[in-house]
Each structure stands twice: as C-alpha cells, then as structure tokens.
Amino acid sequence: MANVTHYFQSSTKDFTFGPWKLKATKDHIMKSADIEQLAEEMHVPGLPEMLFGDNVLRIQHTEGFGIEFNAKDALRRVRNCQQELVKVACAEEWQESRADCEHSKEIVKPYDWTYTTDYKGTLLGDxxxxxxxxxxRINTEKLKTREQIIFFEEVLLFEDELHDHGVSSLSVKIRVMxxxxxxxxxxxxRVDGVLIKMNDTRLYHEANTDYLLxxxxxxxxKISDLKHVPPPLYTDPNEIAQYLPLKQTMYEKLEFPNGMDGVPLSPSPQST
Known part of the structure; x- marks a missing residue:
C-alpha cells in the first residue's frame, strides 16, 4: 500500500456540459490517525483501511441543486443498514483489532464490520x-448505442480487505455523452467462503428533461449457493452480478425544483 500512496498524484477534473458542472476529485488515502479521529467523531469502532475521505464525484446544476458521492456520507449509512451481521472468524479479528479504542466502548448497536452501505448519493443545494x-426506467437500450463519450471518470471511495478474508469496496464512475x-x-x-453482495445505484439524465432517474x-x-459458478468469477463484480439473486429494488425520479427546466447538454462541452 505504501508504494501505491507514494506514486499516487492527486487530481481534480472539471467538466461543463450545458447547465451542469461535474467535478471529480481524487486524493490520497487518509492517514491512519485521521481515520481513527473520524471514527471517533462518527461514534463507530473502526473504518475501512483504505478510506479516501477527500474523494468526491459531484454533479451540480447552475441553479445550485445536484448530487454528489463521497465516502463519509456512505459510511454514515452503514449503521442504518438493517441486515444480519456476518459472523465469521474475521469478524472477531476485526473486533479485537479495535478493542483498545476508547470510543468503541460507547457503541450500543452492533456495527457492521463489512461496511455494507445502502448509500445512494448526497443531494445538494437549496x-x-x-x-x-x-x-x-432508465433506457438501457439507448445506453448501448455507440454514442461518443465526451467525458469519463471513476473514483474509488473506500476499500478494505477484511483482514485478508475478502473485500469491501465502494466506487463511482460516470460517462457523459x-x-x-x-x-x-x-x-x-465478498467474504470468502461466506457470501457475495452488491448494491448498485444507477443515475441517468437525458437532455431536455427536467429530472434524473x-x-x-x-x-x-451465500457462497454455498454459487457452486455452479467458476470461483474466478467471484472476484469480478461485472461477471458475478448475473449470478446473484435480486433482493431489493428502488426506482426514483429526481425532479428539478419548481420553475427550473431542463436544458440541452450539448451546446458547449468544456473540460479542464
């Protein structure tokens, strides 16, 4: 991890398309001391080892409203997830590794050491x-057409190897046509030998409309129910997704505030 941090260079990319401004910020992994301090502020016993607390992908309209995706807000949703806590050997290791944290003794509710989150973004503006x-529904057929991609970016928000028992990660990527x-x-x-889970949020906006989908x-x-799937696919989210039963769906329309209309995206795309 030290080598990755050493060669990594922070970056911020801005892209303007029509009334929208997109900002993608990539920064270094938070230092251990800063992660511990943040965990104390959030009243949780621990946070992912590779936490990119300053990384953000933001989509904002010229009128001020919009949506962004960041790790801190995503982790605040972990405690709210109603699910059975995964009980395996590494869960005990996780607890022991954070036993010396004073604030962990104040935690009343069990904390999900896998960092499972149902985060769907943070709304901006007033x-x-x-x-x-x-x-x-999102027009997936339209997305399959070969339209020019004028901007693409992917931002990693957090990742943890769960004491070498698997992986827990959150990332966001966008493409603009x-x-x-x-x-x-x-x-x-992915908790090795136990389960695989995937929570996806898809956001789509088409020119000349006053809403996002x-x-x-x-x-x-459970891994025991995936014996028909080649194990190498377990590590590839894109490949394993088709074998994972759908547990929950939610479809929403994010409408512009009153009096604000959609404007074409294409007039003057600019990037810096």
Whole structure:
C-alpha cells in the first residue's frame, strides 16, 4: 500500500456540459490517525483501511441543486443498514483489532464490520432535487448505442480487505455523452467462503428533461449457493452480478425544483 500512496498524484477534473458542472476529485488515502479521529467523531469502532475521505464525484446544476458521492456520507449509512451481521472468524479479528479504542466502548448497536452501505448519493443545494417513486426506467437500450463519450471518470471511495478474508469496496464512475449522462455507484462485498453482495445505484439524465432517474438494486448470495459458478468469477463484480439473486429494488425520479427546466447538454462541452 505504501508504494501505491507514494506514486499516487492527486487530481481534480472539471467538466461543463450545458447547465451542469461535474467535478471529480481524487486524493490520497487518509492517514491512519485521521481515520481513527473520524471514527471517533462518527461514534463507530473502526473504518475501512483504505478510506479516501477527500474523494468526491459531484454533479451540480447552475441553479445550485445536484448530487454528489463521497465516502463519509456512505459510511454514515452503514449503521442504518438493517441486515444480519456476518459472523465469521474475521469478524472477531476485526473486533479485537479495535478493542483498545476508547470510543468503541460507547457503541450500543452492533456495527457492521463489512461496511455494507445502502448509500445512494448526497443531494445538494437549496432547494434540492425532489425525490419521488416512479414507474419510468432508465433506457438501457439507448445506453448501448455507440454514442461518443465526451467525458469519463471513476473514483474509488473506500476499500478494505477484511483482514485478508475478502473485500469491501465502494466506487463511482460516470460517462457523459452529448445527449445524456450515466453514473454507476457500486458497493461490492465478498467474504470468502461466506457470501457475495452488491448494491448498485444507477443515475441517468437525458437532455431536455427536467429530472434524473435513479435506480437502486441489491443483490446477494451465500457462497454455498454459487457452486455452479467458476470461483474466478467471484472476484469480478461485472461477471458475478448475473449470478446473484435480486433482493431489493428502488426506482426514483429526481425532479428539478419548481420553475427550473431542463436544458440541452450539448451546446458547449468544456473540460479542464
């Protein structure tokens, strides 16, 4: 990890398309002391070893409203996830490794050491986008067409190897075309010999519309139910996804605040 940190160079990319401004910031992994301090502030016994606390992907309209994706807000959702805690040997190791933390004694609720989060982004601005259930779906067929990609970026928010018992990670990537943009936020969890889980949030906006579509899905399976799947696929989220049963879905329309209309994306794309 030290070598990765040594050669890593911080970067910020801005991209303007129509009334939208996109910002992708990539910074160094937070230092251990800073992670411990943040864990204390959040009243949790520990946080991912590779936490990119300053990384962010932000999409903001000229009127101020928008949405961003960052690790800290995602981790604040961990304690709210209603799920059975994974009980394996590494869970005990995790607890022991944080037993000396004074603030961990103040934790009343069990904490999910796998960092499973149902985070779907942080709304920006005042007023904010209005979130409502919808029957409308993202046009996946349109996304398959060969439209020019005028901007692409991927940002890692956190990752933890769970004491060499698997992986827990959260990343977000976006691609912008002249007529739309599409974003995927993915939480991926693999506990070796136990389970695989994936929470995806897809965000889509098409030119000349006054809303964004957001689709959330949660998939998961015990490893014992994946014996028909070649083990090498367990480590590839894109490949294993088709074998994971769908557990939960949520479809939402994020509408512009009153009086604000959609504007074409294509007039003057600029990047810096």
């Amino acid at each position: 007023p904010q986008l209005k979130v409502n259930p919808t029957t409308e 002249p007529s739309c943009f599409f974003l995927l936020l993915r939480f991926f969890l 957001r689709e959330y899905s949660s998939r998961g399976s």
